[in-house]
Amino acid sequence: MRVTIFSTFDTFGGASIAASRLHQALGRHGVQSRMLVQDKKGKAPEVYSVANNWVQQKIALARFAADRYQFAFYEKSKAVRFVFSQAQIGIDVTSEAVVRDAEVFHLHWVNFGFLSVKSLTQLSKLNRPFVWTLHDMWAFTGGCHYSGTCESYQQSCGNCEHFLKKPSADDLSHQVWLRKKALFDQMDLTLVACSEWLAEKARQSSLLQGKKVISIPNPIDTKLFYPQAKTEARQQLNLAQDKQYILFAAMKISDARKGFQYFEKAIQHLITQNPSLKDSVELLVMGQAQEADFVNIPCKVNVLGRLSDLSKIATTYAAADVFVIPSLEENLPNTIMEAMACGTPVVGFETGGIPEMIEHLQTGYVAKAPSAEDLANGIVHILQHPNYEGLCKQARSKVESEYAEAVVAKRYETLYQSLL
Numbered sequence: 290m291r292v293t294i295f296s297t298f299d300t301f302g303g304a305s306i307a308a309s310r311l312h313q314a315l316g317r318h319g320v321q322s323r324m325l326v327q328d329k330k331g332k333a334p335e336v337y338s339v340a341n342n343w344v345q346q347k348i349a350l351a352r353f354a355a356d357r358y359q360f361a362f363y364e365k366s367k368a369v370r371f372v373f374s375q376a377q378i379g380i381d382v383t384s385e386a387v388v389r390d391a392e393v394f395h396l397h398w399v400n401f402g403f404l405s406v407k408s409l410t411q412l413s414k415l416n417r418p419f420v421w422t423l424h425d426m427w428a429f430t431g432g433c434h435y436s437g438t439c440e441s442y443q444q445s446c447g448n449c450e451h452f453l454k455k456p457s458a459d460d461l462s463h464q465v466w467l468r469k470k471a472l473f474d475q476m477d478l479t480l481v482a483c484s485e486w487l488a489e490k491a492r493q494s495s496l497l498q499g500k501k502v503i504s505i506p507n508p509i510d511t512k513l514f515y516p517q518a519k520t521e522a523r524q525q526l527n528l529a530q531d532k533q534y535i536l537f538a539a540m541k542i543s544d545a546r547k548g549f550q551y552f553e554k555a556i557q558h559l560i561t562q563n564p565s566l567k568d569s570v571e572l573l574v575m576g577q578a579q580e581a582d583f584v585n586i587p588c589k590v591n592v593l594g595r596l597s598d599l600s601k602i603a604t605t606y607a608a609a610d611v612f613v614i615p616s617l618e619e620n621l622p623n624t625i626m627e628a629m630a631c632g633t634p635v636v637g638f639e640t641g642g643i644p645e646m647i648e649h650l651q652t653g654y655v656a657k658a659p660s661a662e663d664l665a666n667g668i669v670h671i672l673q674h675p676n677y678e679g680l681c682k683q684a685r686s687k688v689e690s691e692y693a694e695a696v697v698a699k700r701y702e703t704l705y706q707s708l709l
Contacts, residue, residue: 290705293391294324295382297403300331303623304398304424307483307507309333311422311701314508314694320702323387327352327380327403337387339380339403352378352402363461365454373432373452375465379405383415393705396421406468410475418708419478420701422505423487424620428480429494431462431469435546435618442466442494469496479708481505481701483621484642505704508697509626509688514603516632516685522608528591532571533672536609536633538624539578548615548638553585554661555615559668560587570672573609575602606631611671617659619643626692629653629684634677636667652684 294312298305308324313333315322322335327349329338340349356378357370364370379402382388394417396404404412413419425434431446433439439451447463448456456462473496480502482488488504491497523530535556542549560567571589575596583590596602606612612628612635619641628635629652637643638658647653654667674680690696 290393290702290709291321291391292323292393292395292705293387294322294395294397295326295399295404296324296397297327297399297401299324299326299329299333299336301328302398306623307424307621308397308422309336310508310510310694311697312336313510314698315701318695318698318702320698320705323391325382325385325387327401337385339382339385349380349402352380354402356400356402363453363455365450365452369452372434374400374427374434375432375461376400376405376468377407378402379408381408381411383411388412388415391417392709393417394419398424398427400427406465406472410472413472413476417477419476420481420704420708421478422481422483423491424483426487426490428469429491429496431464431466433462437618440493442496444495445470466496473497473500477708479503479704481704483507484645486642486645487620503704505700506621506692506697507623507626508694509623509630509692511630511689511693513599514606514627514630514688516681517604517607519608519610522604525604526593526608528573528608529571531569533566533569534571534573534591534609534611535668535672536573536575536606536612536628538612538614539574539576539582542578542582546616546618548617548659551617551638551659551661551664552613552615553583555613555664555668556586556588558662559665562665563669566672573605575605602627603631606633609633610677611636611653611668613637613664613668614643615664616640616643621646626688630688630692632681632685634671634674634680634684636664636671638664646687648683648687652680652687 296305296308299309312322312324324336326338340346427434430442446466447458449462450456453460482504485504488502491502573591575593580592606628612633614637621642625635625646635647635653639655640658644655647655649655654670656663656667
């Protein structure tokens with residue numbers, strides 16, 4: 290069985306990492322998987338790029354810039370520039386060998402100048418079944434990646450006040466909706482959401498009426514992300530052994546959807562209500578952040594920076610006592626899966642697919658959204674839990690039973706076979 294996975298990136302961002310992990314999982318479990326990307330940074334085998342030389346790389350960069358510049362004429366503000374895609378600029382990939390040879394086309398996140406609606410139309414003429422794994426809402430909206438409180442995608446979009454400076458019945462969001470409608474009408478398309486939350490959103494979309502929508506989670510390599518003794522993990526990171534560590538992953542804390550303001554308030558509330566923790570608790574921060582971002586945090590902050598070594602990332606999860614994700618809108622975060630695979634309980638809000646991952650009081654704590662106080666309650670619940678080791682074991686068990694490579698690869702293999 291020959292499957293080609295399409296993704297704009299192979300290692301940048303949660304969606305591309307999930308796509309790459311699926312590619313590797315399929316290959317390890319008997320499916321001939323190849324991956325076609327616009328921007329290749331990793332070294333995984335059977336991953337091909339449409340930009341194989343300096344000139345093609347510059348052209349790909351120009352497509353990305355043109356894609357964003359084009360939307361600048363419509364955007365409500367710069368704050369929404371990277372969260373709405375009209376998909377008018379892309380590349381024809383139908384002549385690529387890994388495309389011609391494939392029996393199944395498997396789409397992931399393909400925006401930013403890689404596959405436009407026209408590109409997908411060209412692919413559809415090759416008469417292959419399509420699987421589209423949804424990492425956000427873009428496939429079934431008029432352009433936004435997350436709609437927030439807007440439910441216009443259930444009709445035909447238009448009057449887009451959240452993202453467009455001149456909303457109207459026939460605005461850009463409605464025009465994109467029309468182009469997608471014409472595309473989907475001619476595609477043999479099955480949608481896979483990584484969470485049941487996103488699957489239900491997709492089923493409500495007017496664009497996907499009559500299309501099959503199922504839910505299959507992302508896979509994780511449980512041999513790479515595994516429980517380690519905290520004493521050893523902390524020794525590797527030069528951390529104190531007598532502290533309790535709260536781990537936070539900072540991708541883009543300026544993004545309101547990531548909820549950093551609630552995390553900040555939660556730590557403030559935590560220390561105020563539990564003064565004894567001020568000297569016994571420290572933060573671990575990995576990702577795109579600087580110490581200046583945490584000046585209002587009333588305890589010591591250890592900024593590790595952006596980590597690229599997966600073994601070091603796994604060690605960081607293992608070193609922490611609890612991982613906190615304050616996002617207000619998420620699908621199926623890789624970070625939760627990684628933390629739990631390393632045996633670290635997680636605290637997050639009751640939003641998106643997060644409650645499907647964290648079993649409340651069993652593998653972590655699901656806080657009421659957007660309550661910073663309840664987020665703090667969750668952190669205390671984990672740090673002071675009388676059977677902390679039990680929580681850790683249950684977190685690991687959840688990942689092994691639902692997210693392990695063999696489990697997820699088998700579900701996709703069954704889906705591919707049903708389409709062929």
